[in-house]
Amino acid sequence: MFEKYNFDRMRRLSADIRIQTIRALAEAGYGHVGGCMSIADVLGALYGGIMRIRPEEPDWPDRDFFVLSKGHCGPALYAALALRGFFPLDELTTLNRGGTSLPSHCDRLKTRGVDVSTGSLGQGISVGEGIAYANSLRGSDAYTYCVIGDGECQEGQVWEAADLAVQLELGHFIVFVDDNKKQLDGSVEAMRGKRHLADIWRAFGWHVQTVEGWDVCSIANGVDCAKAVGDRPSLIILDTCKGLGANFAEKAEFNHYMTITHEMAEAAIAEIEKRLCEGTYPRGDVRW
Amino acid sequence: MVSGSDTRPDSAKDMRTVYFEAVGDEAQHCREIFVIDCDLSHSMGSLGYAARFPKQYLNAGIQEANAVGLAAGLSLRGFIPIVHTFGVFASRRVMDQVYLSCAYAGLNVKIVGADPGVTAEVNGGTHMALEDAGIMRLIPGVTVVEPSDPVMMERVTRLIIHHKGVDYIRMRRKAVKPIYAPGTKFELGKGVVLRDGTDVTIIAAGLMVSEALAAADALALRGFQARVIDMFTLKPLDEALIIDSAGKTGAIVTAENHNVNGCLGSGVAEIVAEHCPVPVERVGVNESFGEVGDLAYLKKRFALTADRLVERCLAAMAAKRP
Numbered sequence: 001m002f003e004k005y006n007f008d009r010m011r012r013l014s015a016d017i018r019i020q021t022i023r024a025l026a027e028a029g030y031g032h033v034g035g036c037m038s039i040a041d042v043l044g045a046l047y048g049g050i051m052r053i054r055p056e057e058p059d060w061p062d063r064d065f066f067v068l069s070k071g072h073c074g075p076a077l078y079a080a081l082a083l084r085g086f087f088p089l090d091e092l093t094t095l096n097r098g099g100t101s102l103p104s105h106c107d108r109l110k111t112r113g114v115d116v117s118t119g120s121l122g123q124g125i126s127v128g129e130g131i132a133y134a135n136s137l138r139g140s141d142a143y144t145y146c147v148i149g150d151g152e153c154q155e156g157q158v159w160e161a162a163d164l165a166v167q168l169e170l171g172h173f174i175v176f177v178d179d180n181k182k183q184l185d186g187s188v189e190a191m192r193g194k195r196h197l198a199d200i201w202r203a204f205g206w207h208v209q210t211v212e213g214w215d216v217c218s219i220a221n222g223v224d225c226a227k228a229v230g231d232r233p234s235l236i237i238l239d240t241c242k243g244l245g246a247n248f249a250e251k252a253e254f255n256h257y258m259t260i261t262h263e264m265a266e267a268a269i270a271e272i273e274k275r276l277c278e279g280t281y282p283r284g285d286v287r288w
Numbered sequence: 289m290v291s292g293s294d295t296r297p298d299s300a301k302d303m304r305t306v307y308f309e310a311v312g313d314e315a316q317h318c319r320e321i322f323v324i325d326c327d328l329s330h331s332m333g334s335l336g337y338a339a340r341f342p343k344q345y346l347n348a349g350i351q352e353a354n355a356v357g358l359a360a361g362l363s364l365r366g367f368i369p370i371v372h373t374f375g376v377f378a379s380r381r382v383m384d385q386v387y388l389s390c391a392y393a394g395l396n397v398k399i400v401g402a403d404p405g406v407t408a409e410v411n412g413g414t415h416m417a418l419e420d421a422g423i424m425r426l427i428p429g430v431t432v433v434e435p436s437d438p439v440m441m442e443r444v445t446r447l448i449i450h451h452k453g454v455d456y457i458r459m460r461r462k463a464v465k466p467i468y469a470p471g472t473k474f475e476l477g478k479g480v481v482l483r484d485g486t487d488v489t490i491i492a493a494g495l496m497v498s499e500a501l502a503a504a505d506a507l508a509l510r511g512f513q514a515r516v517i518d519m520f521t522l523k524p525l526d527e528a529l530i531i532d533s534a535g536k537t538g539a540i541v542t543a544e545n546h547n548v549n550g551c552l553g554s555g556v557a558e559i560v561a562e563h564c565p566v567p568v569e570r571v572g573v574n575e576s577f578g579e580v581g582d583l584a585y586l587k588k589r590f591a592l593t594a595d596r597l598v599e600r601c602l603a604a605m606a607a608k609r610p
Binding site: 107108109115116117118119120122123127128129131132133135137157160161163164 | 349354359360366369394
């Protein structure tokens with residue numbers, strides 16, 4: 001499996017997603033930096049080789065679909081799309097300005113390459129399920145990928161979707177939980193107590209794996225294992241931390257939504273480049 | 289007492305049967321039509337359809353929010369999904385899903401909310417959708433219809449299936465006596481003038497259309513000629529017809545099996561106030577929850593009757609400026 005992906009390219013893309021997202025947020029002056037950073041590596045892996053897409057033809061009917069159910073992390077998705085050529089990179093600096101095509105939360109009618117409008121937590125996974133079901137009814141071999149948050153798992157609709165997906169035998173539906181351990185008001189554990197997400201999803205009948213969410217290689221390996229399952233939806237828990245890779249956000253206790261100055265951004269970007277050059281994972285503690 | 293009873297068994301037709309005959313007929317030619325139930329297939333009358341079109345049907349179970357999201361996803365891949373449940377669940381339980389996953393996203397999703405208002409009868413206040421159409425009316429771009437008889441049900445179902453966008457059908461399930469001749473044509477957004485008159489206009493929808501016709505009969509006996517409109521498209525309202533009626537009759541009474549706030553009564557009053565101020569009286573349920581009872585009891589209990597319409601028509605006419 002390792003030969004089919006270019007992990008250096010994925011790592012570079014993940015680093016660039018972080019860099020471009022931080023620049024765009026700094027230009028706006030604020031934003032949902034914590035959750036954007038923790039999904040940069042899964043976006044780098046998906047848009048850096050796993051997903052079947054055509055940036056020059058965003059509505060290509062045979063493409064794989066991507067649903068960012070945690071829609072407030074749109075800026076990270078926009079960075080991935082721009083870096084892959086769906087639209088010019090300089091559009092990223094228009095984030096959240098009046099009249100922009102890049103709003104805080106994902107809007108399929110505004111942004112080239114965004115498949116699903118999201119922003120009210122819990123809804124994206126249902127829409128992803130509908131896309132995957134439609135593809136299965138049509139006999140399409142396309143995959144539907146969806147990212148939900150660990151805090152988002154407190155929404156009841158997530159479990160309605162979890163319940164039905166197994167019955168529909170959606171083998172081409174792969175859902176990632178960004179297990180970054182934090183939600184807006186603090187730690188997920190403080191909000192909900194210690195939970196074992198893997199056990200809960202497994203009890204619903206899903207194929208469940210936990211991967212290192214900061215490692216594109218571990219993520220790609222997880223996707224390959226999920227694809228081998230065939231007749232069941234797959235859940236891949238991304239072990240991440242909120243703010244992952246942006247040093248100012250990693251250190252902040254509350255980093256869901258932060259004010260970001262250009263100085264903070266430049267220091268964070270220098271650290272991202274340094275870690276990439278040194279061959280360490282985005283979280284900065286281990287070499288690959 | 290004046291009665292607009294529209295459920296006499298002699299010529300009445302089951303609305304859900306007519307509805308699913310139309311859906312099935314369309315589904316034969318259009319493989320994109322996809323019916324979703326939420327554990328109410330026996331109530332909705334979809335069993336025959338489900339047996340005939342198993343590849344265009346899913347019973348999602350008791351999970352309305354996910355069913356609407358699933359429908360949005362199906363729509364994204366070119367299907368025409370139709371989600372069915374009771375009106376209370378089809379509106380207030382899934383308003384956010386209809387709003388964001390469907391309407392905000394610009395998708396093509398149909399929602400059928402059954403048992404509007406007092407037609408929920410013995411299911412009672414918990415199941416009595418007295419605000420469903422108002423909730424849907426608040427969502428930008430959503431079309432809301434309430435067919436008043438089986439002939440209209442059949443035609444409007446086909447119109448909605450071929451209409452692009454998020455559409456809400458407020459559907460009585462049980463037997464309703466025909467108002468229209470077979471083959472009558474309807475146009476979305478265009479009210480039907482069932483009877484013309486010069487003294488007052490009754491703008492009615494659904495259950496209240498037959499009451500409005502009975503009220504017009506009673507008014508005629510007193511020497512007043514009432515125009516009666518079946519405003520089956522609750523959104524977008526037929527603004528031109530409302531303005532024309534205000535100008536020609538000088539007084540308007542709305543009649544709805546719904547809270548008077550938020551849908552037909554509000555919408556007509558808004559248009560009249562903005563364009564052509566004349567006296568407006570609104571007949572419907574006013575700031576109340578529903579309760580159990582049979583239809584006859586509930587119509588009386590909430591004054592959804594021809595008698596009430598006659599009384600409010602007289603009041604509206606009396607309030608006209610000399």
